[in-house]
Structure formats: C-alpha cells, structure tokens
Amino acid sequence: MSQPMEIAGQSFLPGQATIAAPSPQPQIPQACLAPVDPSAAVFASDIDAQRQAAPAVAAALAATQLNHQQLQQHVQPQQQQLTSSASQPVPAPSGAPTTTAALPITHELLGGPLAALQLGLGLGLGPGPGRTFEQGAAVAVRGGGQSAPYLHKALVPAPMDTLDPEAAAVALTARMTATGASVIFEKALTASDVSGGGRVVVPKSVAEQYFPRLDQPSGVTISATDLDGRSYTFKWRFWVNNSSRMYLLEGAGELHRNYGLEVGDVMVFAQKPDGSLVVAGRVAVKSDMLKKTPAKRPAAASAASGGSSGGGGGGGGQTSRSRDSRGARGPALRIQQQPPMAVPSAAAAAEGAAAVLPPPPPPPVAAAAGAAAGTTATGTAAAADSNPPSRGRKRKTFFPPTPNAADPRFRAHGDDGASMAILDMEAPSDGIFRAVVTQHLVPVPSGVTLARNNRWTATLDVAGETYQAFFDTRDDAVEALTAAGASP
C-alpha cells in the first residue's frame, strides 16, 4: 500500500497528511463568514494542527483504504469550500468559554451530497443569535479486514436560508454529538408544551430512563446548556396520573424563545458523558411528522369535570411512587458496570435540593437478549443495537447510520412518543474518532479504556487535540488506536 491514493481528486502518498487540496480561493460569500462561530475557529486551528503535526493522522492516511468513488462523490462537491475554509486563517479563540469540538462528519453520516454540503451549519432558528456556518472534520479509523483509517473532512459554509430542515436536523444532532453529547430524545412540541409556559411533557419511558429519578412530585431542579453556551434551569417533576406518572420539564419557555420554537418544532435533549444535559431546538422536519401529528383535535366536549374532586385534592400526598420505575422494560440490562463518572442516584432525591445533574446515561447496550423490546420506546433506545443485526460474527460498524425515517433506530415511537423520536445515535460504537476539544482539559493521553455503556473507548491524542472513538470490544479499540499510530 504505498501507492498514491486519491481522495477527492487529490493524490496522497502514504505518510502524507493533507487535508484539503490547495485550490482557488473559496467562494464563500463574505457575508457568510461574518459571524464566525468560535467553535469554528477552534476547529480551523485543529485542522492546521493536524495538517502539520499529525503523524498519527498521516500514518492513518497511509494505511487508508477507502472507497474512492464514494468519497469523491461526497466530498468533491465541497472541495472548494472545504479547502478554502480549512486554510483560512482563523484566529484562535482566546477565552472561548464553552466546550467545542469539530464536527464529526463523515459522508455516511450525512444524508447525501447535499446534506453533506449543508451539514455543519450552525443551527439558528428564529431570532436566536444563530451562527451562519461551522466547520467540521473528523479523523476516522476505518476497519474491515484490516483497520484502515482515513482522513476525512467536512466543512460547510452555507447560508442559513438555504439549509433545508432535514439537513439542519442532522446538523444539529451532529453538533451535539460533536460536543460529546449524546442525543437522548427529541420532543415535538405540542400546543400545550408551547403555551403551557414552558411546561413540557416528557414521555414516561424516556423520563424514567434518562432523567433523574424522582421520589417526590415536587421534583428537582436540573440545569442544562445549549450549544451556544446558554444555560437553563428547569424543574424536573411529575404528576400523579391515574396510578402512573406524567413527567414534566418546566421552565423551557426561555429555550423555546431562544430557538423560536413553535408547535411542531422539536426540542432536542442530549447528555454529555459527565451527565450534564444539553438542550436545543430546531424546526420540524418531515421525519418528525411521519408519526402522528402533534396537533390533536380537542374534542369540543369540555370536560364535564364532574368532580370538582376537591380541587387539589390529595395534592401530592400520593407518593404512590413505587420504585419499580424500571419494571416496564425488559430486564434491566446488566449494567452493574460502574463507569468512572459521577455517582448516580445518591441523595439527589432530595427535593428542592436543587439537584443538578441527571444521572449518568443508562447503558443502551445492545439488547442481545432481544427481550422483544417489550415496551416499544423503552426498548428502542436500549434495545436497538447500535449496529444492524449482528450475526455471530461481531460486526464492526465504522460509519454511523444515516438518520432516515425508514431506519427503525431513527423512527419515532408509536405508543411511547407520539411525535417523539428517539435517536439511537448516542456515543455510537462506530469506530470513528471524534474530536473532543475542550478548553479546560488538558489533552488526554492516547489509550484504550472501558467507558460507560460498556463501550471501549479509544482515545487518540493528535498534536494536543483529543479524539475519541467507541468500539464494542477492546480489541477493536486497540486495533484502531494502533492503526492510527498510537500505542494502547
């Protein structure tokens, strides 16, 4: 494998790490460059760093074995912009407060050429101070018979108005993923979610799977941040309905305003490895409507409200809470594993205690047992294996699946969430190294560790930049790391 290979029309020789073909100047309308997102700047610098001092990447490239045709197909169209932007000197952010990361974009992740072109766009809905574009890139290690890494870039300036909702949706997810957050679920806002003064109903299954366990109806306070660094404080609580619970996230009004969310639009919830909650919003897209229309005909029949029922009646007296909250799903996957993260439960139970962090995400490990995914939703996120039906032979997945309505993993759930969709893209064990750029953390040394969700994490340090990829097995992680030139 020492012959030159071609990527996006450019030849590469083993050992050469080149990211973008030097070519004519970009045709990016200056207008689009104006509001440069700090994260984009950070990213740009990453590119230079990689380009110059990324032996690991170079090595990876050398071993690359990719589908030229496919790559070209997707990358070519963006080459111009990619090139230009990548080389465009962007001042490194000095005091950028928030954590940012390069967009881990690969053509597979994108819906297609078009989507690829637009992906990376900073999402900015409504009046929100949106950015106009963002740049992203990813170093991916690809394996097959022999793990062969390849360097790929994706960067895409594009006017917001031309960004189609679908691409925007994907872009948003990608951005969240880029920050290390895993999308937990998305909620298509209903009339009451919007009008109810930021009182958003959260599907029970999701609530009990990803949010702090509640012991009292009064709930707890949880904080979150969006991709722009804005922070929010919500009240996480529940109502006793019938003999069950109805979960509410109160105080989302501000977020709705920031993103200009209206009925039908989607509120996205993600969680970072440290358990912190990340939220965002985006306009509705087709796939969101594939399910049910959030709008439901209110039966004119006003509630006969036969019972004044003594108003508040028992009030919260109930406390009917039965810790069985998990019974629903099949067997609580054996999660005994205790990730090296924040401790879960704990006394967070304390009501007003202003608990802040949601418990660590549950380990949506492949439901090998295939417990029929009992209850839809729940089963979903957890059961949906991160890979297509893997037959005995473990199957490495090197590319994240393309979010597509036809794919069950990206489909909204029937009974669980009418118009809600749960994405099973969290921390994909796809073997793709994603940049983890932090402002406060020092580069993490390369290595392989067992991360949450029973996934093996390969951490790669490239010129001070940290990249991580998840694998199903340790061997895969080690293999990838080795292939990238690092030592496990």
Next chain:
DNA sequence: AGCCATGCACCG
C-alpha cells in the same frame, strides 16, 4: 390498559 395532551378547577 397505558399513555399523554389538554381543559379546567383551585390556589395564592
């Protein structure tokens, strides 16, 4: 049979 969107009574 459960879930959830919403109307509405009640509380402050």
Next chain:
DNA sequence: CGGTGCATGGCT
C-alpha cells in the same frame, strides 16, 4: 388573575 396540579378523555 396567572400559574399550577389534577382529572378527563382521545388515542394507541
């Protein structure tokens, strides 16, 4: 009178 908790009823 607005916000909040609850109960009802439409919908899987």
